[in-house]
Amino acid sequence: MVAKRGSPGDVRLLVRIAQLYYRMHLSQAQIGEQLGLSRFAVGRLLDRALDESIVRIEVVHPAARLVDLEDRLVERFGLAAALVADVPAAASSEAADDLARDAVAELAADFLAQRRPTGVIGVSWGRTMLAVARRLPQGWTSAAAVVQLNGAASRSNQPTRVGEILERFASTSGASFHGIAAPAIVGSAALRDALVNDPAIRETIDLARSATSAVFGLGIPAADSPHLASGFVDEAEQARLRSMGAAGDVIGRFLDDNGVIVWPELDARTVGLSLADLAQKPLRMGIAAGAGRGPIALAAIRAGILSVIACDESTAEWVLVHG
Amino acid sequence: MVAKRGSPGDVRLLVRIAQLYYRMHLSQAQIGEQLGLSRFAVGRLLDRALDESIVRIEVVHPAARLVDLEDRLVERFGLAAALVADVPAAASSEAADDLARDAVAELAADFLAQRRPTGVIGVSWGRTMLAVARRLPQGWTSAAAVVQLNGAASRSNQPTRVGEILERFASTSGASFHGIAAPAIVGSAALRDALVNDPAIRETIDLARSATSAVFGLGIPAADSPHLASGFVDEAEQARLRSMGAAGDVIGRFLDDNGVIVWPELDARTVGLSLADLAQKPLRMGIAAGAGRGPIALAAIRAGILSVIACDESTAEWVLVHG
DNA sequence: CGTTCGCATACTCATATGAGCACCTCGATA
């Protein structure tokens, strides 16, 4: 049915073989028999059909995009894993943020349940962490202790719900839990030092330092950020923080686009584990859900704080485009 | 990276596995190792990805359409083979016919060269057969003899070139050649019988009867048909032939849409092999190139005259739609 | 002419894959 190499008829043979193999599911040997070729020739021609793209094999499911983004994040930034959530479109940006948070939290909780980290697990707080905590299945792991990574008590009227987060992480895994009874950011470095030297708080931070896993949200410096709204950072300071180029915060510590502490004096007033200590942990999962999280996600990656990122599709794309 | 069966996360796993297997070319065992699954599970999930069409494997080359048409012709009509040519678009319909003829002739010649029929080969004549003859490569086969299947001498001013056709078939294969020195259609059944009983002609027709392969064009009853223009079929008879529903002719014998001899009296005036004898041969290739050949192609198929059809794309489609 | 090179071929052998089977787990049902 065919003749000269390189002639049009040649392509016909490739097409015919490809059809027999991929559509009719004949074996290469059968095809060879039928067409008077050795099975080796058929195999080689099949290879050729593949790289002359006469045959196309593609993963067509919409989720393939996401898996692709994950692969690229892992590859580009040397992460241990990346989780990119499929975020359904939503009308208002607030509703979209809620959906994104839920989707990302679902992925993060699934990941944790599959990984089953043991020993001491450090957690931050925030809406995203709450969403994760609420999705942890009973018995998701058998950790020894769950410990808060940074301060949370707030003078504002926004409850941080850090208690529920810790309680859920602990009760679903059978671990004990340990909160930090202090604000995220206080009024002076001296006060911070005093708090951190308080035996109870110091003990908890030491425990956080010993944690081998950490799970934390990546925040942005919006006016409603619980960290800024704690009451110890006044409006002028908030404005200054933003004007200095703060991309967002990781466990209460604000970074610029390159992952450098943006305002060391403010950082000196922040209660909790240091980023250097955080970056030592084998498993450190940062979660970024919602619009505008690209910069802080990239900053955290650049600072080497993340080994695993969980985020939504648009954040992943932002990071890949700008990183 | 995944959790519950049937959940969205499930699809993620399929997608991930599909990517690793088809894009990264990892083995199923490697994938299993990496994802903590047995290689059997991976294989089964790959199957699922295939039939949930998360993975699509398709033959994308334009020629695939043609191969598909060929397969359907073979399948539907129980042919031994079908050759469908890719006909480039052309401005005028006459130019299109020329291109179609060339493309189909190329395929037919390739097919013959690959099949290498031996023994006695019967051929008809016409523009298409000439195009085939001109494309036979030197030494395409080692036949013993090439014999004309039906009469050709004509009173019209159109040369039939049957001599060149026979000569090319023979000289490229080392065979002897045997023409029929008589018109295609004569004025009366008595004259036909007389001719056929002439020793020289009878001998040739006997030889044609003994041929194991036959290659012939499928004609249409147009005014310029060499059969009709032979001068022994007058205009009134031509009109009558068409009004009786002649779809076209095979070796000078006109069939209706169902493959039945349309006008027995005319057939009795036709010089050459009978269709019954033709239908006995193991290899009988009919060639139909150009517009309007659908009906005669289908008629020949229905009459069981063809074991191999060579035609252009539109003819193939017509036959499949109407058959 | 004879030589050599390049490329396609057909082989052997190791590996990857698929079919069939026995088992197990879990939820539904009597």
Next chain:
DNA sequence: TATCGAGGTGCTCATATGAGTATGCGAACG
């Protein structure tokens, strides 16, 4: 509560496939 059945699992074993290698054929070259 006991039993059953549908799915899912991992096995063995036969088969299909691919890597690597030696051979052969024809074209280009001296």
